[in-house]
Amino acid sequence: MAKKVAKKVLTREEWIKILKNKILSMIKKRELKELKSVLSILPEYDITDLILSLKPSDAFIVFRLLPKHLIGKVFADLSIDVQKVLLNQMSKSNIQKLLVGMAPDDLTALFEELPGEITQKLLNLLPEKSRKKALRLLGYPENSVGRLMTPNYVALRKGWTIKRALEHIRKFGKGVETIDVVYVVDDKWHLLDDIQLRKLIVAEPKEKVESVMDRRYIAISPYEDQEEAVKLMKKYDLVALPIVDSENVLLGIVTIDDIMDVLEEETTEDIHKGGAIEPLKLSYSATPVFQLYKKRIAWLLLLLIAGFLSSSVIAIFKKTIAAIVALAFFIPVLIGSGGNTGTQSATLIIRSLVTGDLSLKKWFNVVKKEIGVGMLLGVTLGIIISIWSFIWIGNIKISLAIGFSMLAIILWANLVGGILPIILTKLKLDPAVISSPFISTLVDATGLLIYFTVVKIFIGV
Secondary structure: OOOOOOOOOOOHHHHHHHHHHHHHHHHHOOOHHHHHHHHHHOOHHHHHHHHHHOOHHHHHHHHHOOOHHHHHHHHHHOOHHHHHHHHHHOOHHHHHHHHHHOOHHHHHHHHHHOOHHHHHHHHHHOOHHHHHHHHHHHOOOOOEHHHOOEOOOOEEOOOOEHHHHHHHHHHHOOOOOOOOEEEEEOOOOEEEEEEEHHHHHHOOOOOEHHHHOOOOOOOEOOOOEHHHHHHHHHHHOOOEEEEEOOOOEEEEEEEHHHHHHHHHHHHHHHHHHHOOOOOOOOOOOOOOHHHHHHHHHHHHHHHHHHHHHHHHHHHHOHHHHHHOOHHHHOHHHHHHHHHHHHHHHHHHHHHHHHHOOOOHHHHHHHHHHHHHHHHHHHHHHHHHHHHHHHHHHOOHHHHHHHHHHHHHHHHHHHHHHHHHHHHHHHOOOOHHHOOHHHHHHHHHHHHHHHHHHHHHHHHOO
8 A cells, every 4th residue: 555645834934945946047047928927826925025035136037027916015015125226226117107006105104214315206206196195195294193094995975875885896996905994984075984895795785875884983193103003903903994184084094904014113113122222224134234333332331331330339338248258149149130020020011001901090000019019029039049048158147138138129120110111101201211221230230239238237247
């Protein structure tokens, strides 16, 4: 009986590698017609990953052979450094075709990243109608919802029949961002409701659009911060969010794909800040060495200066350390535990503030909770280090001093990590700047002060 051989399932990385080799072979043999056929059946995101893996000259060939309907979408998914390379190799007429084929929000995202003089030149290549749309989007503040807005959506009237509404969607829904949700407006374009497409599909053709309306919708101002749109879409599980002006006129929508991009950028920015690094504008691979140096050196210098505080505290208590040398052995574990505790607390509070789980009005609840958690953590770690130090040194007074020091440091670090993000948020500052290195450095200095003060009380040295 023949033995069945299980087929190996390729990972995405393996698939892209095989695809890349095949594409490179076609380029080398100048089999461009065959290459165009292959590209026409590939998913958009596979093409994007493929282009990002190729050298500029090969990437340009692949990009030029893309089907017309994919050019704008694929270009929008590429990193800004790859976009610049492709633009530099394209003729004015091809750039114009590319820009006209891009969604308004993707076009705005591109213009935001390019130098002003290049943006101006590209704007001049656009037809007047497209240029006006782009300029209107660029007129909103940086990081506002207006910068993400697309005016491409389907609008209905409440007096239409379901049959007419569906015919309208078929006619005008091909070039819009999404038809999962359509919008009902009046004669002056005031937003009346948003309706999921499935509601229209299952309704009777002779019924009016008004019959499936509930007039309960969520909308946002174009001047709101993009993070607010992220919160709303997450909270209400939306695929698109309508954007209205002060008079409730529907200006456009922001879709889930744009929100996911914002979420990724914000998360990356918070991770960078959490590591005491000024957020990068480009990807790590595209950022030059000197730029990486500049992004990191300022924080490191600040933390170095702050670190001198720890040295100063040790210098003040040098006689205490000289009298009982064993006290120095426990400095790393005490200070390290304090820094770790403060970082844990800050991470939890910052994330709760970002997701909306915690508001500034609840600051007193945070204090009470962190005191409780800090006491439990401090007592647990204090008992463990007291027993350990007694086994090691054999001096009950020193062991008790170290145990109580651990309790006090953990309690203090927990409070610092919990309260500082709230204070910064109240001051309209980004709580992510309370990064792990900052918390650790602050707790180092204050923790040493607590340690030696407790030692003096217990031992009198």
